[in-house]
Amino acid sequence: MTKTLEQMMSADFGTVPDLIRGHAAERPDHPALLQGGASLSYGQLDALMDRVAAGLQRDGIKPTEAISICATTSIEYAVVFLGGLRAGVAVAPLAPSSTPDQLAGMVADCGAKLFFLDAGVAKEMAGVMGEVKCPRIALDASDAGQAFEAWLPAVGAKPQPVEIDRKWPFNIIYSSGTTGTPKGIVQSHGMRWRHLAPREGGIGYGPDAIGQISTPLYSNTTLVCFFPTLAGGGSMVMMPKFDVVKFLELASIHRTTHAMLVPVQYRRLMEHPGFDSYDLSSFKMKFATSAPFAAELKADVLKRWPGGLTEYYGMTEGGGGFVLFAHEHPDKLHTVGQPGMGAEIKMIDEEGHEVGVGEIGEIVGRSPATMNGYHGRADKTAEAQWTDPKTGLVYVRTGDVGRLDAEGFLTLMDRRKDMIISGGFNIYPSDMEAVILQHPAVAEAAVVGVPSDKWGETPVAFVALKPGESADAAEIKAFTNGKVGKTQRLADLQLMDSLPRSHIGKVLKRELRDAYKSPEGVSI
Numbered sequence: 001m002t003k004t005l006e007q008m009m010s011a012d013f014g015t016v017p018d019l020i021r022g023h024a025a026e027r028p029d030h031p032a033l034l035q036g037g038a039s040l041s042y043g044q045l046d047a048l049m050d051r052v053a054a055g056l057q058r059d060g061i062k063p064t065e066a067i068s069i070c071a072t073t074s075i076e077y078a079v080v081f082l083g084g085l086r087a088g089v090a091v092a093p094l095a096p097s098s099t100p101d102q103l104a105g106m107v108a109d110c111g112a113k114l115f116f117l118d119a120g121v122a123k124e125m126a127g128v129m130g131e132v133k134c135p136r137i138a139l140d141a142s143d144a145g146q147a148f149e150a151w152l153p154a155v156g157a158k159p160q161p162v163e164i165d166r167k168w169p170f171n172i173i174y175s176s177g178t179t180g181t182p183k184g185i186v187q188s189h190g191m192r193w194r195h196l197a198p199r200e201g202g203i204g205y206g207p208d209a210i211g212q213i214s215t216p217l218y219s220n221t222t223l224v225c226f227f228p229t230l231a232g233g234g235s236m237v238m239m240p241k242f243d244v245v246k247f248l249e250l251a252s253i254h255r256t257t258h259a260m261l262v263p264v265q266y267r268r269l270m271e272h273p274g275f276d277s278y279d280l281s282s283f284k285m286k287f288a289t290s291a292p293f294a295a296e297l298k299a300d301v302l303k304r305w306p307g308g309l310t311e312y313y314g315m316t317e318g319g320g321g322f323v324l325f326a327h328e329h330p331d332k333l334h335t336v337g338q339p340g341m342g343a344e345i346k347m348i349d350e351e352g353h354e355v356g357v358g359e360i361g362e363i364v365g366r367s368p369a370t371m372n373g374y375h376g377r378a379d380k381t382a383e384a385q386w387t388d389p390k391t392g393l394v395y396v397r398t399g400d401v402g403r404l405d406a407e408g409f410l411t412l413m414d415r416r417k418d419m420i421i422s423g424g425f426n427i428y429p430s431d432m433e434a435v436i437l438q439h440p441a442v443a444e445a446a447v448v449g450v451p452s453d454k455w456g457e458t459p460v461a462f463v464a465l466k467p468g469e470s471a472d473a474a475e476i477k478a479f480t481n482g483k484v485g486k487t488q489r490l491a492d493l494q495l496m497d498s499l500p501r502s503h504i505g506k507v508l509k510r511e512l513r514d515a516y517k518s519p520e521g522v523s524i
Contacts, residue, residue, distance in 0.1 A: 004022075005233070013166045014193060015085070017049060021046055023230075024043045024046035024047075026233075028046075029043065030042050030235070033075050033236050034237045039075075045079065048079045049079065050083070050157060050158050051083070051152045052079060054157040055157075057087060060113075061087065061089055061113045062088075063089065063168065064089075064090060066092050066111050066112050066172060067080075067089055067091060067112055068092045068106070068107045070093075070103060070118075070121045070218070071116065071118035071139050071140070072096070072118060073240045074238075075238070076140075078236075078238070081217065088168060090170065090171060091171045092107075092171065092173075093173065093218035094106050095218050096120060098174075103121070103124075104128040105181035106184070107132050108131070110172050115145070117145060118140040119142035119143075122143075122144035166190030167190060169372065170191065172185065172375050176502055183374040185375075186372040187318070187372070192227060195227065196228050196231045205232035205234060207232060209257050209258055210234060210255060210256050211257070211258045211260075212236075212239070212250060212254070212256040212258070214239040214259075214265065215262060217238075219290075219504050220316040224289070225259070225260035244269055245274075247265075248275070248278040252279050257283060257307075258283075258287070259283070260288075261288060263288055263291050264291065264444075264501060264505040270300050270304065271467065276304060280305055284308065285308045286309050287312065288310070289313070289314075290504040291505045292412065292430065293311055294437065296437075308326070308328075310325055310326065311323070312340075313412065317396050319367060319398070320339060320340070320345050320364075321367075324337025325337070329409075335412075336412055339408060340367070342369070343367040344366050345404070345410075347359065347360075347361030348386060350362075357405065358404070361402070363398045365395055366394065366395045366396065384396055385397065400413075400414070401413040401416050413430055418449075420458070420459050421456060422458050423455045423456065423487060427449070427488050429446070429447035431488070432447040432480070432484065433461075435480050436480050439479050440469070441470065442466065444498075444507075445463045445464075446462045446507045447490075448460055448462070448509050449513070450524065453524075459491060460491055461477070461490050461493040462512050463494070464496050464497060477492070491518075491524040492518060
């Protein structure tokens with residue numbers, strides 16, 4: 001008996017490819033993917049997914065085996081990802097910003113049977129391409145590998161049906177390691193099913209949704225918007241690269257209803273002098289995740305941008321996250337919200353003992369939406385876990401430090417590894433950064449701990465100014481030190497054009513820390 005879409009969405013378990021098949025049957029001409037002047041309807045997308053799945057089966061790739069994709073966001077990229085899922089194949093989307101050695105290492109680590117790439121990636125990897133032992137398929141019209149169109153089976157090709165188990169790997173997302181091969185986070189089909197907003201209600205994805213993404217498809221940040229949009233039968237507008245004006249133009253033209261953005265993108269959008277001239281009245285919900293989101297910026301978004309604002313805090317590894325419906329809790333904008341559906345959260349101290357409400361501790365969590373583990377790294381998986389001595393239940397360690405209030409709202413402090421211990425006192429960089437941002441000329445700030453002969457570690461700040469503003473480092477340093485305690489005072493402050501960030505907007509504090517040199521003749 002064939003299930004209806006409503007039955008599939010309300011089921012305890014289902015798959016994204018099956019939902020897409022259902023939407024293709026009900027509304028074959030409805031737009032599914034749009035990019036530039038190109039688009040695919042649900043009927044076309046479903047047919048292409050079949051051809052990709054059939055091609056993978058033809059090449060002998062079995063369910064749970066892996067393929068890798070490393071390329072700029074494109075319709076072809078999305079089709080391969082979705083077609084791989086239909087074949088029960090694990091997809092490993094890789095970041096082109098990784099080093100060539102890391103990319104070759106990740107392709108090998110996940111055991112990829114095929115490597116889909118584009119000309120830009122092929123050029124970057126030219127020196128290590130000999131280490132890639134699997135066949136290569138070019139997603140663009142380049143000589144990076146066999147042409148995608150030539151690799152695809154004939155129009156109308158159908159794969160053998162695959163009954164997907166919820167424990168099978170859906171994707172392998174690699175952490176942003178700075179040396180060696182990053183860890184592969186294995187997310188299951190069951191974990192992804194828990195992410196589908198249509199099943200959780202209240203967020204508004206559905207057949208009339210028009211989602212817009214401007215972060216890469218290899219990022220979990222993007223995928224938590226991409227898959228729910230298609231699962232609900234909506235249209236997905238894809239940007240290969242973020243641009244403030246282009247984002248606003250596309251949102252106005254397509255009448256975008258949902259968008260996932262990282263905080264630095266929100267800041268750049270809100271700072272754009274023409275922001276208020278664009279018609280964004282179609283928006284129902286905006287999402288944010290992946291990096292600290294200043295309360296003042298959230299308030300500005302709520303004031304000037306129609307629709308709700310939902311912030312997610314959590315890890316790609318899962319284990320339990322938080323959700324802030326900012327439009328419902330304007331008095332809690334300094335937090336990242338309350339535990340999400342099905343999440344159990346505890347706070348532990350450095351010895352692994354649970355701490356109470358209002359006390360600072362590391363956030364650990366458990367939920368049905370938890371990774372299978374790190375691919376081939378049982379040792380690292382164990383390191384990422386904390387076992388409750390009272391119940392024996394296993395929680396995922398976030399490495400983040402925070403404080404829960406009486407209502408369960410979480411105020412984030414810092415990554416535990418970023419906490420500065422100066423003269424025996426704990427200094428939380430986020431506290432310092434919040435003070436620096438009170439200076440009217442400051443756009444963004446990052447505080448790191450650097451080695452100190454006198455204190456062991458001491459705080460140093462890196463600051464970027466707002467466009468058109470002027471202030472010198474000494475002035476901002478004095479402003480900050482005049483507002484903090486003696487143990488928190490900055491040893492140095494340096495101005496930068498912008499802070500180094502990852503592809504999803506996280507400040508790369510290790511780069512700042514590693515590159516720092518104290519002023520000549522000054523001992524810190």
